[in-house]
Amino acid sequence: MASYVARNLIKVRSGVNLSHFNYGSIRCLTTTNTAWAPRESKKSVVDKTGKNIVFVDAVRTPFLMSGTDYSKLIANDLARHALLSLLRKTGIPKEIVDYIIYGTVIQEVKTSNIGREASLAAGFSDKTPAHTVTMACISSNQSITTGIGLIAAGAYDVIVAGGVEFMSDVPIRLSRKLRNLLLRSNKAKTLPQKFQLFSSFRPSFLALELPAVAEFSSGETMGHSADRLAAAFSISRKEQDDYALRSHSLAQQAYDKGYLTDIVPIKVPGIANAVTRDNGVRVSSTEQLQKLKPAFIKPHGTVTAGNASFLTDGASACLITTEAKAKELGLKPKAYLRDFVYVSQDPKDQLLLGPTYAVPKVLEKAGLQLSDIDVWEVHEAFAGQILANLKAMDSDFFAQKYMGRNTKVGAPDLNKFNNWGGSLSIGHPFAATGVRLTTHAANRLMREDGKFAVIAACAAGGQGVGMLVERHPDGQPS
Numbered sequence: 001m002a003s004y005v006a007r008n009l010i011k012v013r014s015g016v017n018l019s020h021f022n023y024g025s026i027r028c029l030t031t032t033n034t035a036w037a038p039r040e041s042k043k044s045v046v047d048k049t050g051k052n053i054v055f056v057d058a059v060r061t062p063f064l065m066s067g068t069d070y071s072k073l074i075a076n077d078l079a080r081h082a083l084l085s086l087l088r089k090t091g092i093p094k095e096i097v098d099y100i101i102y103g104t105v106i107q108e109v110k111t112s113n114i115g116r117e118a119s120l121a122a123g124f125s126d127k128t129p130a131h132t133v134t135m136a137c138i139s140s141n142q143s144i145t146t147g148i149g150l151i152a153a154g155a156y157d158v159i160v161a162g163g164v165e166f167m168s169d170v171p172i173r174l175s176r177k178l179r180n181l182l183l184r185s186n187k188a189k190t191l192p193q194k195f196q197l198f199s200s201f202r203p204s205f206l207a208l209e210l211p212a213v214a215e216f217s218s219g220e221t222m223g224h225s226a227d228r229l230a231a232a233f234s235i236s237r238k239e240q241d242d243y244a245l246r247s248h249s250l251a252q253q254a255y256d257k258g259y260l261t262d263i264v265p266i267k268v269p270g271i272a273n274a275v276t277r278d279n280g281v282r283v284s285s286t287e288q289l290q291k292l293k294p295a296f297i298k299p300h301g302t303v304t305a306g307n308a309s310f311l312t313d314g315a316s317a318c319l320i321t322t323e324a325k326a327k328e329l330g331l332k333p334k335a336y337l338r339d340f341v342y343v344s345q346d347p348k349d350q351l352l353l354g355p356t357y358a359v360p361k362v363l364e365k366a367g368l369q370l371s372d373i374d375v376w377e378v379h380e381a382f383a384g385q386i387l388a389n390l391k392a393m394d395s396d397f398f399a400q401k402y403m404g405r406n407t408k409v410g411a412p413d414l415n416k417f418n419n420w421g422g423s424l425s426i427g428h429p430f431a432a433t434g435v436r437l438t439t440h441a442a443n444r445l446m447r448e449d450g451k452f453a454v455i456a457a458c459a460a461g462g463q464g465v466g467m468l469v470e471r472h473p474d475g476q477p478s
C-alpha cells in the first residue's frame, strides 16, 4: 500500500459527496416520436472528417456471468450471433458491408482472427475483409474508431465494428518446460533420442499456466490495483458498496422500463428457453454488500465480488457509415461519432485512471466543456475505480501534479452518469463493452433529450479512451 500513488494521491480531496447518491433524482424521460431539434443554447461541433460519420445501430447478446448458460459455446458462436443479429436489426443486405473490425482480448487459439471467422460463420460475403483488434477493455472502442479512420480516409463507407469476450473457456497452457519438451520431441527421430528426452521429464512439468486478469508489466491483478487505487483516493468500502448498489439499481430500472433494446435473445443448445437478458444484475442491499469479504487484498482490502465487475461472456456489434450513405440506404442513424482520443499512462499506479486523462482531452478537441455533456457512459471496472476517477477529475491538485494541466476538468454530474447501470451490474465482456457503452450513450441521448454524450473507459496497460457522440436528428431509441 505504501506505493507511489498511496503516498501522493492520498492528498486528493473532492467536493463531490459520493456517499449520498440520490437514486430517485435520476432523470429518465420517455421517448417521443416527434422530430427532435437541437436546443438553441447547445454548441455545435465541427465535423473533422467531412463525412459526418454516424452510428446507425447496434446489438449485443445478453451479457452472462462466465460459467453460466453460455459455458458450452465458444467465442465464435457469440460473435456470429451478434453479427447476424445486427444484419437482422438494421435490415441491410450483408453485401453492402465493406469491412468488419472485431475486438477480443483473451483469444481462442483456433479463431485468432475472430472477426473473419465469425463473419464467415454469420454468412457475410467471403469478399468482405475482417480483422481483429485487441486493446484490453477498450477493444471495441478501438473497433469503432478504427472504422471511423477507415471511413475518414475514404477507404470504405460501411463498417461493422464490435467485439466478443468468452471467459467461460480461456486457454490454459501446459507449463513452459512441458511445452518445450513436447516441441523438442517432434525433432527426436530415434527411440534412444526420444528416451533421452523424456527421461528429463519431472512431475513439476505438469503444473499448468492459468491466465490471469493481470498486468504483464507489473504482474498485478486488476482487482489488486483497484484496491490500491481506492486506498490512495481514500474511498471507503461503504462508498464503493453504495456505488455498486446504484449501478445494479439503475440497471434493474432500465430493464423494467424496457430501455435495454440493444439486447438480442439467443437460443443456446441444451438450454430450454432462449437467453433474453443479462444475468449479473442483482439489487442486494448495503448490509449484504458490507458482509462480503475482500476479493484481492486480504484481509484489509475494500474490493469485493459485490463492488467489482465480474468475469463475463458476451458479444456486441454495431454499424457505422457516413450520413450520406445511411440516407441512401434508408437508415436512420442514432448518433454522429464526433471525436475520440486514446490516452496512456503508468500501468502500475495509474492503471485505471484512463477516464480522468481522456475526458479533458476529448472535450478540448471538440471545443466543449463538462457542462455541455448531457450523457455520460463510463466503464465501471470497479466501484472504487469509478469513484477514484471522479475524485481525480475534480481535483486541481491531481490536474496540476499528474496531468500538467492548470485546472481540473471537474466531476461529471451524477444525475447524467451511467443512468442505465454499467459494467458492475450489466457485466463486462472485455472486448464487447465499448459498443455497449456507445449504444447506451446514443439511446440515452434520445430518451433523456440530450445532445452530446461522452464515453470513457480505462483499460489494462494503463490505457484509456474518450469518445464524443452527438445525437442524430433522425434517431429512434430502439
Ligand SMILES: CC(=O)SCCNC(=O)CCNC(=O)[C@H](O)C(C)(C)COP(=O)(O)OP(=O)(O)OC[C@H]1O[C@@H](n2cnc3c(N)ncnc32)[C@H](O)[C@@H]1OP(=O)(O)O
Binding pocket: 137, 213, 222, 223, 248, 282, 284, 285, 288, 289, 292, 295, 304, 305, 306, 308, 309, 310, 311, 380, 381, 382, 428, 458, 459, 460
Ligand atoms: C479495465 C478493466 O475493466 S479491469 C477489470 C477487469 N475485470 C476484472 O478484473 C474482474 C474482476 N472480478 C473478478 O475477478 C471476480 O468477479 C471476483 C474475484 C471479484 C469474484 O469472483 P467470485 O468469488 O467467483 O465471485 P462470486 O460470484 O462467487 O461471488 C462471491 C460472493 O459474493 C456474492 N455476491 C456477488 N455479487 C453480489 C452482490 N451484488 N450482492 C450481494 N452478494 C454478492 C456472491 O453471492 C458470493 O457469495 P457466496 O460466496 O456466499 O456464494
